[in-house]
Amino acid sequence: MMMLVLICPECNAHNPPDAESCQDCQASLAGVAPSELPDSLDSENEDFDLFEPEEKDLPDLLYFLKQDDQAEDEESLLEESGASQPEESPDQPEEHTPEWLDTVRKRAREEEDSAGELIRRVSAAQETLAGDHGESHHEDFESWIQKLREEARDKAAGQDEASEERSSGEGEAGESDPEWLSRVRKAHGSLEPPREPDAAGRSLLEWLVELEEGQEENPPEEEDGEIAEAEVTQPIRTHGDEAAGDRTQEVRTGTTPAKETETAKAELVTVGITRDEHEQADLLATTITDERADRPTPLEKPKTAGWLVRAILALLLITGMSLALFSGSQARLPGGQLPPAGQALWDWAAELLEGASLLLVFDYQPGYAAELELIAAPILKETLAKASEVAFVSSSASGTLLAEALLTEVMEASAVPKDSFPVENWGYYPVGAFGAYGIASGLNASMQLPNLPEPTLTFPQRDYEGILILSDQFDGAQAWIEQLTVLSPDTPVHLLVSAQAGPMLMPYFESGQVSGMLSGVGDAAGLESVMDQGGVVARRWRAYQVGTLSLVAMLVLGVMISLIAQPQSDRRGEV
């Protein structure tokens, strides 16, 4: 009888066929094909366990002898009570009697010669027990066993001579067994008495008696591991619940004798089967069954040359950007008008009076230099041409270098003599570490290293015509705006910031704290368009468009590939 189960791919636990997730590990069972397994593991246990559960501590033969004895007791009781009882047919097997035992009994009844020593002894014991029936009723099976043992002991005393003969020739040990017992062994592979050199005269019955009393705990070991008949004897030791006691059962399974060979010697193989081993055997059987079951075969992933795709994409992107940058053609800048903040800044720069003093704040990292130079260059060109005094401070580590580089570039581009007005460096303000308080309150120099910018300076509180803050991030620009607008409330503050900081700083323009603002390459392009001067922004605008459009195209392409690949991945679970 087979049953369908879902075997968890994670923990190999068995789950009902309609389960959606594993009952043990909660792993998803989607796509797991049901496997056929035996109806229960008990059926597999039968392969390893020769006894019924109630017979765990009693060999079969003893059990059935006991059953016969009890049946006779019941018959005698019925006869005494006078109740009519239909006579049980000897041919009719009992409910739990194995077939081989029925065969033995039948032949023992029909053929007198076929009843070997074992049966005769058993019959004699039964007759003895029957004789004692009227007196003691033989309520306890142990007393019967005791009698058998005493009888066997008496017999053993008179068989010393035979014992010596047997011990002298090991090969003759099996010859004392009757033929019918060998046939039974052949047919059923059933019980065989142990063969011990030191107990050569012991009969099967003696062994059974000792086994019943627990004296036969250890399997007899053959000297030098040799057995006379070249008969492979496999003791199977099954350990039941060890907590319940050391119930050890030894079963000797006689197999077919080996063919005639000179060195036909058998090894006594002891197989200790514990409960854990039994469970492992069950697991092995389950695994074998599971391996034979139909399993979803994962479809082989197509070998996509991912690196090749990436290399092609990178090559296309670099080529397009390079062509756009170095082709020399100028893109058509977006026309129209500047945003209000940008327009306000441009108006202020255009209307700046001659001889103005300016303060420049450099608060951006070198990585944003290219973007901020595009934004600031047109404004600085316009304002520096009218300035009579310029001072700058920085709040980034490379601010001083960036300031000098930008000012030099703008002056060279606008043909403004470098010495036409003084450029003062007011040093580095660690806004990130010191916060806005340092700007507002000023710092007192306590230590200054030669040839290094002064880390602490009193903030230049002068009446500037304008303050320009070049920043790439919101935090730095925020600190400068909030402190400068308090320190110099009448001085217009303007922002030249990166595209990422622009939207965050827009509220300062709308609130009036900032007079004007330009952010990002887009505003720079718009400013250049308003100025009607084709230049640096127009050349880079083409590359900017190519890069942005490439990004959009790859985004759309990637989403489409995801859409196409998603159903394929869903189908991978199908067989």
Added chain:
Amino acid sequence: MKKILGIAVAIIVGLVVLAGYFFQSQLSPILALVFEWGLVLIGVAGLIGIGYLLAMHMRKIVRWEKRSFFSIIVLIAFLFAMIAGILLTPQNALYRDLVLNVQIPVETSLLAILAVTLFYASLRLIRVRGWTPMSIAFLASAIFSLILDLGIIQTGVGTIASTVLAFFERLPLVGARGILLGMALGGLVVGLRVLLAIDRPYGE
């Protein structure tokens, strides 16, 4: 005891700085002292960081561990920049060009890598989350903002299209304000948690 001392110092300094914004005239000298101590500590922490970095790379070179070659480059670049800065001063044009012509391309390349990483992360978001309303909105807004930033879409002045375009152009501003509000509230909560010793970023 050590734990309590750290908590007490953090709470007292925090409360003094906070009170300094309300009682500037009374607490100004104390605030200046506290800030200068802070600057000294930051400078010392920077020196410790530089020393640790140098020691780590030197250890790698001495043991000749994997990628020790890059440690050699780091040490050479560090020593060159430091010695040249001391000798030539940052005002020197050569020193300025030497530093900026290395620093600007390197940082710009890092930003380019960041852009590609963000692009890939957005794709993974779509693949992992699937087609949810949020993922669709994210994708649509990203593509729309990129196209809008190119200046391709042009409208006439005073038209309905210009109004619609202005609406979309203000969407990043709306989002930025939301972020600002979140940052302000988050900063307030973090400050309160530090003052109340619920969070102890200065160590347990």
